[in-house]
Amino acid sequence: MTTQRRSSSNTSRRNEASRRAILTAAFELIQEVGYAKLSIEGIAARAGVGKQTIYRWWPSKGAVLFDAFLLMLGGEQPPGGEAALPDTGDLEADLKTVLRATVEELNDPRYDEPMRALNTEITHDPALAALYAERLDGPMREMKKRRLRSAQRAGQLAEDLDLDVAVEMVWGPLLNRWLQRSGALTPEYADSIVETALNGLRPRH
Amino acid sequence: MTTQRRSSSNTSRRNEASRRAILTAAFELIQEVGYAKLSIEGIAARAGVGKQTIYRWWPSKGAVLFDAFLLMLGGEQPPGGEAALPDTGDLEADLKTVLRATVEELNDPRYDEPMRALNTEITHDPALAALYAERLDGPMREMKKRRLRSAQRAGQLAEDLDLDVAVEMVWGPLLNRWLQRSGALTPEYADSIVETALNGLRPRH
Amino acid sequence: MTTQRRSSSNTSRRNEASRRAILTAAFELIQEVGYAKLSIEGIAARAGVGKQTIYRWWPSKGAVLFDAFLLMLGGEQPPGGEAALPDTGDLEADLKTVLRATVEELNDPRYDEPMRALNTEITHDPALAALYAERLDGPMREMKKRRLRSAQRAGQLAEDLDLDVAVEMVWGPLLNRWLQRSGALTPEYADSIVETALNGLRPRH
């Protein structure tokens, strides 16, 4: 994985141009040919790189995919680090805005295949899942929790609410429908998830 | 797919023993060697069957996997058809019972790999997803909705609640955490999902 | 090796067209690119054949080369089986004729590289050497010995002469000069070998 390489002294003789070419090629190829036909050989050929250069630096196809994601999402700065969800004071509206954006992204053919591929690799590779949790999902979740915490302090969320559960309550149904293709991802669906999650299934007297 | 074959006249000369051997072999193999190393050739060898017999009756590895699931889950009767979720009158308790059972199943190593594999195939193959929706997910979802409808009629759920959304609100977070390996699946987690889903994120006055 | 396949029942499902394409491709390629650059991959590509088809039927590159030779030399009938060296009664003249023909063949660029390659494989692979001795060198040597025996009976050769040694005395120097490139192979050289071998190094009173 690329992670430990970023020491200040940078004693590694790794070729940065090759690294970027590989990750770019991987990202493009998976859009074009799909997950099933994505091959290390294809990536190397497209990147103009020897296969060994991939095997030298990444332990698996999933790891390449993961780094490709890191590169695409926000270049070098950690995702969600400084960024923040909108906070207008109206939690429901803000969440709807965010979920509608997510819906749009998941419907974007440029990101659909790559994200499905990454999810597939994660589900079958615990090591990759840990890395994903640390470097991608973690920061995003923190960002989401910050917004919820703000609402909680304002009295808009239950005091004893577990924010991790809350995050999963809002985003889980959406991702699940997308992964399992169990229904269309529409803005209306996003809205109804937010409303139902906030109000609960029970009648509010 | 095996589906349309089961007509009453059964004019097909298909070898039922081979069919079962293939599906059993597929299910066992994926537990033993994992999704990445599951091969048609391996299935055929383990089942003592020619490769062509697989290619003749199934269009893809995912389709074999799907039928293997159908065979394992409840033998021949359609899943969720007659079955019902527990209905003691106490919705919260019943849902907790069911979700705890789901948690246990997802933690069972005998089902973990096969289910991940099936999800992977579904996410990358819309045709398989449609079949899954019709034959597996559909009946299960109907069963869940029946229980929720019963509660709704009893005034325990909001009158205008979209039951499809409700189902996803309860089961979505769980499946998502499992697929993405974003946290441990514990009975307590199941409980807190049920509570949070029922009550919503907002404070209840 | 191809050898045992030629049973009368021919129960093998081997593809004869592929076999010939492979051997032809091997023979042509070694002329064109030389021994060092001859690759199984190249042979398979040129023959329009999967690599596995080569690995399935031949244990080594040398074995392919060997069969290629068998195919080129006289198609299907065993070399030297019925054939005979010229026998005009004049042993010296006959041997000169034969050695001059050998010189010409060794100087022919169509056979030079392939024969060097085969010799290389033989020198490094005893199993192949045994096969060579049995199927190629053996029959040829027998043919040569028949001619010498005829001369011996006619009193033109020493009675107690070991014909195997005699054969090597005539052909060995030639082949050695060719393999080690220690001198030009000319008709005159062929003649002088024959003369010297027949008369010996010692003065004949």
Added chain:
Amino acid sequence: MTTQRRSSSNTSRRNEASRRAILTAAFELIQEVGYAKLSIEGIAARAGVGKQTIYRWWPSKGAVLFDAFLLMLGGEQPPGGEAALPDTGDLEADLKTVLRATVEELNDPRYDEPMRALNTEITHDPALAALYAERLDGPMREMKKRRLRSAQRAGQLAEDLDLDVAVEMVWGPLLNRWLQRSGALTPEYADSIVETALNGLRPRH
């Protein structure tokens, strides 16, 4: 090639220790792993040397092998330069002594593989063959011819004998049998070659 380096001034900044380590490693490796698995990479690793150091000073694997031979045979003095074949006055006995020694050397597993490898390289590389002729085979042949010339002057060999042909007549059969593995190399075989070569194939009335 190392050849031109041996000027008296030795202005080269070449590292002599590396040179010897490379040649020693090459010689040892070819005994241990055989010709087919001998690689530049392996030699460099065994010698504790960068690959470039080999590519800088030798044009081919064969050239390394050749120099390795030069180093092993007699250290630094040119082989056969001052040395001489035994000359007791009895040519036949002397030749038998020498050929028996050659047989022993060719049967020595320490030299078998390396010598076969060198022969292979020579047969496929005319440039190397020329170098071999000049630096190794040439001096040896000269030494052999000196002994034959001595016998010729003593009237033990035909006056008009071409000594180059004579040398090949004696050593060619032996080397050929060894390279082609067409028979066992025994002392008796050495003897019979000498006798047959000296007396010729014809009956000596």
Added chain:
DNA sequence: GCTTAACCGAGACGGTACGTCTAGTCTTTTA
């Protein structure tokens, strides 16, 4: 009951990709 066509196990086939190894070049660091 006899044919005949589909199904079956088996496995060869042309291919693609795997992950490893080496070739030969190039760059960086050390002495």
Added chain:
DNA sequence: TAAAAGACTAGACGTACCGTCTCGGTTAAGC
């Protein structure tokens, strides 16, 4: 500035599977 170290592009190695295609053998259908 030679040498060690080793990354780089390139491509062959031998293996594993892919999906297609025969090949005989064996059923079961329909004549």
